[in-house]
Amino acid sequence: MTEKRHLLSILVDNEPGVLSRIVGLFSGRGYNIESLCVAETMDPAISRITMTTRGNPMIIEQIKKQLNKLVNVLKVFDLTGQEYVQREMVLIKVTAVQQHRAEILRITDIFRGQVVDVGQDHFTIKITGDNEKISAILSLLRPFGIREIARTGSIALFREKK
């Protein structure tokens, strides 16, 4: 059975220890977390966890069942194969010496990014998009010297039915 990346959206009680139950479930059972993003929803009693994980169909089925079994988990959605919108934000600190500054700004513009911090020899650029877009800009900026990046991990919602 082939492994595939899945994007899960999990609604949980907004209580201390809940994230630990979920992370503990993954480490205890040897499942993989590729990215994880947690924050409150409109209802402050509920948090949404957006997670990317990887596994064959039998493992993914177990992951969803095991998550559902946790008393603090309200709902598990598997977005993979569904219609959804997904975004991730990345902050990129890139070396920007005089002769490269214009080129870096052009690239940032093409990707609809923003320079959020600027120094004598660097820019910090904010980009939002899906995984492909972020990978693309990272590979374009790499030749200039990327010093650090910080990524949020994916967040996603189902598209409304038309």
Place this chain on the structure above:
Amino acid sequence: MSKLTGAQILMEMLKEEGVDTIFGYPGGAVIDVYDELEKTDINHYLVRHEQGAVHAADGYARASGKVGVCLVTSGPGATNTVTGIASAYMDSIPLVVFTGQVPTKLIGNDAFQEVDIVGITRPCTKHNYLVSDVKNLARKVKEAFHIARSGRPGPVLVDLPKDVVNATTNFSPPGEISLRSYNPTYEPNIKQLKKVVSLIRTAKKPVVFSGGGVVLSKAHEELTEFARKGQIPVTSTLMGLGAFPGTDPLWLGMLGMHGTYRANMAVTDCDLLISVGVRFDDRVTGKTDEFASQAKIVQIDIDPTSIQKNVQVSVPVVGDCKISLRQLNELLETEECSDRAEDRQEWLAQIDEWKRTTPLAYKQEDIIKPQYVIDKLYELTKGDAIITTEVGQNQMWAAQYYHFREPGRFITSGGLGVMGFGLPAAIGAQVGAPGNLVVDVAGDGSIQMNIQEMATAVQYNLPVKVVILNNCFLGMVRQWQELFYNKRYASTQFHHTPDFVKLAEAYGAKGLRAKTPDEVEKVLSEGLAHPGAVIMDFVVEQEECVYPMVPAGAPIKNMLLV
């Protein structure tokens, strides 16, 4: 509405949940709870080690069908419960464990006897709580009992900081609760059940494979009716023993690593495996690729995570075992099944053939054979005793040679395999089913892991009987070393073992010993008839092995036989 302290609220909630028995051990963090407990009618059993309290509550729960309850202090009191909790979690036994905790303002400060027991037990409880406000106490306790006993049962831990126990609040009972994120599925999908019936109709070589879930949901009568109606032979896991009568002609014996020849062969050869309340543990399946590889597999279980976890299933049914089997029986009722016995003739004849050629066997010669002790125990108790076990060879021989006819009669640490389980579990079972004969089948190794509980048995006049199959070895590990490590007995031999007869006497119990085969019956008769707690020490063959045996990871048809 009246103002009560946390400790008083806890007592009110215990009464509301029908708790009349607690196993525990006091300490600084729970001294106020004990002070209130003393004023109630609840019977508290003071054990000698907190691990014993949890195993006793486990044995109590299995023998009585109620939720087992423990009360221990913070820090080491709490950590000592972990093995018992993990065992109950693996075996799906409903427990509520109350642990003391340092005052909330000290939590996180490395206070005296502080430990993050909620963090420690997160992966081995069904759920757990740290009660940080006395206002939530009643509701959390109610939820704990609800979660422990419903769905697939399991242990729930409630951590009680000392200041929460002493704080006061207006108390009103929480009434009915419903948890929006916890709703076990009891009713099976009828479409799935109809698929099962049509598979039964066409199967030539079906087998029922029953497990602990059948015992837990008290589905034994429905299971027996189902098997007889369909003329389907039945095998079971260790945890499932007793759900189907061990004396019935359709009974195959236990399945797996130390299963009977006919059970392992029948499952390997069957064309339909109807599994009920099992989770396909590796000790049962051996190599999963070759487990029932000819068969369509049906799996009925209340816990969706048990389904399709280890083996591919053709027809999954999520639901309570009892309700599912009852509905299957109703569906089979409407089926044309008059000639079913005839359909099965060939298959049942094959099974009889396996049974005839390769039965469970041992030869009783000059030295006492451990199997002979269990045989005699079965004979003398007429199969009516509650048997608890330790873990290892003693456990397997008890499972093979004591033919359980009813559920709740075989109490063993199946999933976690805890040495030291049997004696405290026997104490709990004796409390939970007073008037029954309760026997702990032990080895000389495992009995020493919780032997201190003899004092508990004697203090509370609990007439538990301990049968020690004494071979001066950690027998099961020695057996593996004999078979797979060229007889290099690394650290498995006890060069010194206490005199168990004298030890029994020191605890105020009776001690007896049998050294020769002709003494076995006499010692058993005398010990079982004694009105108090007894240790019976049987000096058995040192290097006896449990057979059949499937080497770990091999297909279950590859059995080593005597």
